[in-house]
Amino acid sequence: xxxxxxxxxxxxxxxxxxxxxxxxxxxxxxxxxxxxxxxxxxxxxxxxxxxxxxxxxxxxxxxxxxxxxxxxxxxxxxxxxxxxxxxxx
Numbered sequence: 001x002x003x004x005x006x007x008x009x010x011x012x013x014x015x016x017x018x019x020x021x022x023x024x025x026x027x028x029x030x031x032x033x034x035x036x037x038x039x040x041x042x043x044x045x046x047x048x049x050x051x052x053x054x055x056x057x058x059x060x061x062x063x064x065x066x067x068x069x070x071x072x073x074x075x076x077x078x079x080x081x082x083x084x085x086x087x088x089x
């Protein structure tokens with residue numbers, strides 16, 4: 001599966017402002033994100049829970065995987081070999 005950065009999921013939440021530092025990799029880090037300078041919070045209003053963020057990341061991964069599979073299918077229909085497809089992708 002295609003890897004998607006957690007930040008790609010976070011920015012899809014309309015009330016996300018931003019954070020400073022390393023990307024969170026588990027709920028404790030997520031719950032302790034440091035707001036960007038000039039803001040008191042990472043969120044404008046209610047913060048989604050960690051599971052919601054992971055679900056959003058998974059949705060993005062599935063969407064990117066589907067795009068990749070569609071490209072591969074199109075290249076195969078054009079008669080490209082797997083080696084040629086790998087070189088393009």
